[in-house]
Amino acid sequence: DAKTTQPTSMDCAEGRAANLPCNHSTISGNEYVYWYRQIHSQGPQYIIHGLKNNETNEMASLIITEDRKSSTLILPHATLRDTAVYYCIAEETSGSRLTFGEGTQLTVNP
Amino acid sequence: DAGVTQSPTHLIKTRGQHVTLRCSPISGHKSVSWYQQVLGQGPQFIFQYYEKEERGRGNFPDRFSARQFPNYSSELNVNALLLGDSALYLCASSLAGTSVYEQYFGPGTRLTVT
Numbered sequence: 330d331a332k333t334t335q336p337t338s339m340d341c342a343e344g345r346a347a348n349l350p351c352n353h354s355t356i357s358g359n360e361y362v363y364w365y366r367q368i369h370s371q372g373p374q375y376i377i378h379g380l381k382n383n384e385t386n387e388m389a390s391l392i393i394t395e396d397r398k399s400s401t402l403i404l405p406h407a408t409l410r411d412t413a414v415y416y417c418i419a420e421e422t423s424g425s426r427l428t429f430g431e432g433t434q435l436t437v438n439p
Numbered sequence: 440d441a442g443v444t445q446s447p448t449h450l451i452k453t454r455g456q457h458v459t460l461r462c463s464p465i466s467g468h469k470s471v472s473w474y475q476q477v478l479g480q481g482p483q484f485i486f487q488y489y490e491k492e493e494r495g496r497g498n499f500p501d502r503f504s505a506r507q508f509p510n511y512s513s514e515l516n517v518n519a520l521l522l523g524d525s526a527l528y529l530c531a532s533s534l535a536g537t538s539v540y541e542q543y544f545g546p547g548t549r550l551t552v553t
Contacts, residue, residue, distance in 0.1 A: 363541075372443070372529050372544030373482065416481060425495035426472065427531075427542065429481030 351417030464532030
């Protein structure tokens with residue numbers, strides 16, 4: 330599985346867009362990019378995933394660069410409830426496990 | 440619909456003892472995975488079961504074992520507990536056995552070994 334690199338922490342003002350970057354320079358062609366988040370004392374929650382096209386759902390948007398070496402998770406209007414650790418994971422579609430790193434602690438401030 | 444449920448929520452054990460943790464997946468999900476999360480770190484994969492067969496195993500000692508029942512619920516067993524086994528144990532269920540399907544995590548069981 331490709332290793333991912335994320336900033337340790339980020340801050341965002343409530344109501345503004347939160348842009349969380351992730352580097353995955355060794356990603357292979359059959360590895361998806363997944364984003365999960367973990368709110369304090371809860372289990373991780375799936376957010377979104379993609380292969381090479383940009384994706385959007387009700388929670389977030391995922392922008393993947395053309396060379397697939399990096400991606401950005403966008404929370405368009407961050408709220409205090411979005412404060413959490415966000416994990417970027419590169420994983421083969423046929424894989425059976427998620428390899429979590431240390432993630433980015435996003436703090437949304439009022 | 441009920442999400443993934445785990446029991447117990449908290450547990451305190453003594454070194455050398457044995458522990459059994461339980462997980463019920465979302466209805467219709469046939470895959471269950473177990474993760475260990477030590478304080479301050481991301482979850483680490485322990486096992487995955489799909490259709491009652493072991494599909495994957497992480498880098499954990501043989502003291503850790505698991506099984507999946509015909510109703511797709513699962514148990515994680517840890518023998519000869521060590522202080523380092525203190526962690527949050529997470530169960531995740533998904534429709535099928537590959538990670539292309541999103542995994543739904545339970546709230547976890549907090550295990551403290553003294």
